[in-house]
Amino acid sequence: MLLDLFINNKITAFQTESLTPFIIFITEIISPIKLLFLSFLLLAFLAYKKRYQDIFFVSIAIIGAVVLELLIKALAQRARPENALIETSTYSFPSGHATLAIVFFSLLIYLFGKNIKNTFIRWSFIAGNIFLILLIGYTRIYLNAHWFTDVIAGFALGLLWFSFVIILWKK
Numbered sequence: 001m002l003l004d005l006f007i008n009n010k011i012t013a014f015q016t017e018s019l020t021p022f023i024i025f026i027t028e029i030i031s032p033i034k035l036l037f038l039s040f041l042l043l044a045f046l047a048y049k050k051r052y053q054d055i056f057f058v059s060i061a062i063i064g065a066v067v068l069e070l071l072i073k074a075l076a077q078r079a080r081p082e083n084a085l086i087e088t089s090t091y092s093f094p095s096g097h098a099t100l101a102i103v104f105f106s107l108l109i110y111l112f113g114k115n116i117k118n119t120f121i122r123w124s125f126i127a128g129n130i131f132l133i134l135l136i137g138y139t140r141i142y143l144n145a146h147w148f149t150d151v152i153a154g155f156a157l158g159l160l161w162f163s164f165v166i167i168l169w170k171k
Contacts, residue, residue: 003149004147004148007148008081008141008144011141012083012144014142020085020143023139023142024085024086024143026139027086027140027143030101030136031097032066032096032097035100036100038104039058039062039104042107042108043059046058046111057165058111061103062107064165065103065157065161066096066100068099068157068161069099070096072093073090073091074091076091076093076094077091078091078092078093078150079091080092080145080146080147081146083144084143086143086145092147093149093150094150094153094154094156094157095137095140095150096154097136098136098137098140098151098155098158099154099155099161100158101133101137101154102155102157102158102159102162103161105129105130106158106162107162109125110166112125113125137151137154
């Protein structure tokens with residue numbers, strides 16, 4: 001796709017020897033494996049708070065996102081950009097980082113945002129989570145680990161799945 005090639009070529013202008021290690025750190029600290037670990041911590045916290053229905057909700061949201069992302073990757077089998085700054089072993093489309101970021105951070109907003117009474121803190125919490133989602137997407141593009149459309153598709157898949165789970169959950 002022309003847009004993917006254009007963005008892939010232009011992002012190299014932003015790559016620097018001093019910024020790249022920081023971007024790698026960010027992409028690794030919020031990797032799908034780390035987000036799954038954070039999901040287990042979230043489940044443990046919800047168990048501690050005896051929020052058993054939320055445990056089921058979080059489990060369905062996370063497991064479903066992982067399964068959908070892996071299934072679509074297997075079907076699409078899209079190659080990653082050849083000029084990646086990090087080594088990756090799976091297919092490119094959709095971005096698992098982006099998919100899980102949307103689902104995980106949306107879960108945090110959904111489960112805890114409404115409980116924050118202070119308006120400034122609540123909006124800061126929401127903005128912080130949205131920033132992390134966008135930052136994860138940016139790191140994947142910056143590192144040429146994904147095409148731009150892989151990240152957009154990951155965001156769309158995560159948002160679609162999360163919305164579907166909420167609609168089912170409310171019924």
